[in-house]
Amino acid sequence: MSVLYDNIHVFLTAKEAGQAAGRAVEEHLVLLQKQQKEVRMIFAAAPSQDYLLDYLSQSTKIVWENVVAFNMDEYIGLPVGSPQLFASYLEDRLFSKVTLGAKYTISAEGDINEEIQRVTAAITAAPIDLVCLGIGENGHLAFNDPPVADFDDDQVIKEVELDLVCRQQQVNDGCFATLDDVPATALTLTIPTLLQADALFCVVVGKHKREAVAQAVHGAISTDWPATILRTHANCNYFFDKDSYTE
Ligand SMILES: O=C(O)[C@H](O)[C@@H](O)[C@H](O)[C@H](O)COP(=O)(O)O
Structure with missing residues (x-):
């Protein structure tokens, strides 16, 4: 591993990056749990999170009963029970393996406005x-793609159209067979909602992420590459593999 700045860690493989992020999250959670009863955390549902979630699911140090879990986005229009639903992914990878204090996963199956109100309140x-x-x-955070990303958004969660690069990424990731299968809209937590957290743990792997990572680390802070806003956060920790990060 090489440490470039205090908060940027680069590993040989995606597995090492994910596991190191898992250890960092575990350590942070254990410390927090000594100070406060309840810990509230938001999870992404994506292949880059696989090793991190696998590590967390096996942790014997985290008191999951005192964790309230949220996810950050969900497709609109997928049939009930679809494997691509982010809620299903998190259920499979982590939520079914631990006993959470509470969980609030976004559902787009019913009335969208009611869901926005429910999640906003939670x-x-x-x-x-x-x-x-x-x-x-495309540098997105949750489903805040460049055309809809707003660093000053006053909403907690909103309905968005997904841009083409984002939808193609879901095909490249192997989550959908063709572009036509990827929904065109979604619900997403906004960027201010994500950035209000005290600590962020960001895992990015694969050579297809090189441009996004280069922009996130060195680019001008702009909604053209939404992840650049992470640099304004006082405690954002990055875990990259060597394929995604080039000096
Ligand atoms: O996972 C989510 O909930 C988000 O929609 C999304 O922001 C995702 O984290 C990135 O698109 C990275 O995805 P990959 O790990 O698949 O590249």
């Missing part, structure tokens, strides 16, 4: 402690 009920996130090929 998120704003108390501060968010940490977020585990990835970065899209």
Whole structure:
């Protein structure tokens, strides 16, 4: 591993990056749990999170009963029970393997406005402690693609159209067979909602993320590459593999 700055860690493989992020999240959670009863955290549902979630699911140090879990986005229009639903992914990878204090996963199956109200109330009920996130090929955070990303958004969660690069990424990731299968709209937590957390743990892997990572680390802070805003956060920790990060 090489440490470039205090908060940027680069590993030989995606597995090492994910596991190191897992250890960092675990350590942070254990410390928090000594100080406060409840920890509120937001999870991303994406292949970059696989090793991190696998590590967390096996942790014997985290008291999951005192964790309130959220996810950050969900497709609109997928049939009930679809494997691509982010809620299903998190259920499979982590939520079914631990006993959570509570979980609020976004559902787009019913009335969208009611869901926006439900999630807004749950998120704003108390501060968010940490977020585990990835970065899209177009630099998106959750589903805040460049055309809809707003660093000053006053909404907690909103309905968005997904841009073409984002939808193609879902095909490249192997989540959908063709572009036509990827929904065109989604619900997403906004960028201010994610950035309000005290600590962020960001895992990005693969050479297809090189441009997004280069922009996130060195580019001008702009919604053209939404992940650049992470650099304004006082405690954002990055875990890259060597394929995604080039000096
Ligand atoms: O996972 C989510 O909930 C988000 O929609 C998304 O922001 C994702 O974290 C990135 O697109 C990275 O995805 P990959 O890990 O698949 O590249």
